[in-house]
Amino acid sequence: MIYETKILKPNKEGINEAAKLLKSGEVVAIPTETVYGLAADALNEEAVVKIFKAKGRPQDNPLIVHIADFEKIYNYAQEVPKVALKLAERFWPGPLTMVLPKKDIVPKITSGGLETIGIRLPSNEVARKIIRLSGTALAAPSANLSGSPSPTCAAHVFDDMNGRIPAIVDGGSCDVGVESTVVSFEGNAIRLLRPGFISIEDLKEVSEEVIADDGILHKVDPGKKVLSPGMKYKHYSPKARVIIVEGSLESFISYVSKHNSEKTYSMIFDSDKNLFPFKNLTYGDTSLSQAHEVFDKLREFDKLGAEIVFVRCPQKEGVGLAVYNRLLRAAGFEVITL
Numbered sequence: 001m002i003y004e005t006k007i008l009k010p011n012k013e014g015i016n017e018a019a020k021l022l023k024s025g026e027v028v029a030i031p032t033e034t035v036y037g038l039a040a041d042a043l044n045e046e047a048v049v050k051i052f053k054a055k056g057r058p059q060d061n062p063l064i065v066h067i068a069d070f071e072k073i074y075n076y077a078q079e080v081p082k083v084a085l086k087l088a089e090r091f092w093p094g095p096l097t098m099v100l101p102k103k104d105i106v107p108k109i110t111s112g113g114l115e116t117i118g119i120r121l122p123s124n125e126v127a128r129k130i131i132r133l134s135g136t137a138l139a140a141p142s143a144n145l146s147g148s149p150s151p152t153c154a155a156h157v158f159d160d161m162n163g164r165i166p167a168i169v170d171g172g173s174c175d176v177g178v179e180s181t182v183v184s185f186e187g188n189a190i191r192l193l194r195p196g197f198i199s200i201e202d203l204k205e206v207s208e209e210v211i212a213d214d215g216i217l218h219k220v221d222p223g224k225k226v227l228s229p230g231m232k233y234k235h236y237s238p239k240a241r242v243i244i245v246e247g248s249l250e251s252f253i254s255y256v257s258k259h260n261s262e263k264t265y266s267m268i269f270d271s272d273k274n275l276f277p278f279k280n281l282t283y284g285d286t287s288l289s290q291a292h293e294v295f296d297k298l299r300e301f302d303k304l305g306a307e308i309v310f311v312r313c314p315q316k317e318g319v320g321l322a323v324y325n326r327l328l329r330a331a332g333f334e335v336i337t338l
C-alpha cells in the first residue's frame, strides 16, 4: 500500500491522530529519547506485520515492546526477577530494554518467534502520551529501512518511510541518538546483549555480575543461534564502504593520504578538524556527542555520494561502547589498526 505520509506535530492534535491510527492497526513513526520508532499495536498481528513490511525487516528479528506505566510489565512478562525490578527502579523511564519470558497475549510475530519479549518504558513524554492514548503496548523497532542507519530526526524517517506509512510524529531530534541498552537475566547476573546509553558501568551499580555478550564486539557465525537476533545482521550502514581506522591522528592522516580518492571521506573528531586536510564530516569529541551524531553523519555521507568512509575509532568505554558497536556493524567489522 502506498500512503501519503503526513508529518504530525507533537501537540494534542498530532498525538490524538497518531493514537487513532495506531488503534486502527496502522503504523506510525514516533519520537523516543533513543531513536525514532516505527510503532504499531504490539498485540495486533496484522499491525505488527505492517512494521516488518515497511522496514523490510527479517521476521526472526524481534521488536521491542514499549509501555508507558511500569505496572503494565505484568500484562506482558510472565515473571520479573528481582534484578530486573532493581534495574527498572534505577533506569526507567529510560533507554533500557529488558528481555523477559513473555505471556501468550504477546504474539510470536512481535517477539520474532521467541518465547521472550524485550520490554521498555521510554522517558520521552510524547512517546508515553501516544502509548497511553493508544490503550495498548507499542511494538517499535527503529524507524529506518532495515540495514540503514537509525533515524534520529523526523527528516531521516521521512527519507526512508515516505509512502510506506501513514504518519510521522515530529518530536525534534532524539536526545540520546543510539538505540536502547538491551539486557537479559541469568540468576542475579545481567547479560548485556546490546550496549546503549545505559553503560556497563551503570549496570554494575545494580548487579556486580554483568556479562558482556560475545555478539557485542564480534561477528556472529551465520548458522549460530544468537541471544540477540538483531546482532547478526549488517546494520546501520550507509551505501559507502565504512572502515574503522584505529590509531593516532597523525597515523590516521598518513593512512588516508595513501588511500584517498575523489569519493573518499573521513569521519573524524571535532578537535581533528583544523589539522585534517581531506574531505570529512566530524562527529563530536565526547562519547555523548558521538552517540548523538553518529547516525546523522552516516546518513550524510550518502547525500555526499561517498564511496569509502574512513572513521576515526571512538573510545570504547561508557556510552562509547554503544558508538563503537554501531560503527562495527556499519563497517561490517572492517577495522584497521595502525
Ligand code: AMP
Pocket: 061, 062, 063, 064, 099, 100, 111, 114, 116, 117, 118, 140, 141, 142, 179, 180, 182, 193, 194, 227, 228, 229, 230, 231
Ligand atoms: P530495534 O528495535 O531495531 O532497536 O531492534 C531490537 C533489538 O532488540 C533486536 O534486534 C534484538 O537484538 C533485541 N531484542 C528485542 N527483543 C528481544 C528478545 N526477545 N530477545 C533478545 N533480544 C531482543
Ligand code: MG
Pocket: 141, 142, 150
Ligand atoms: Mg534497528
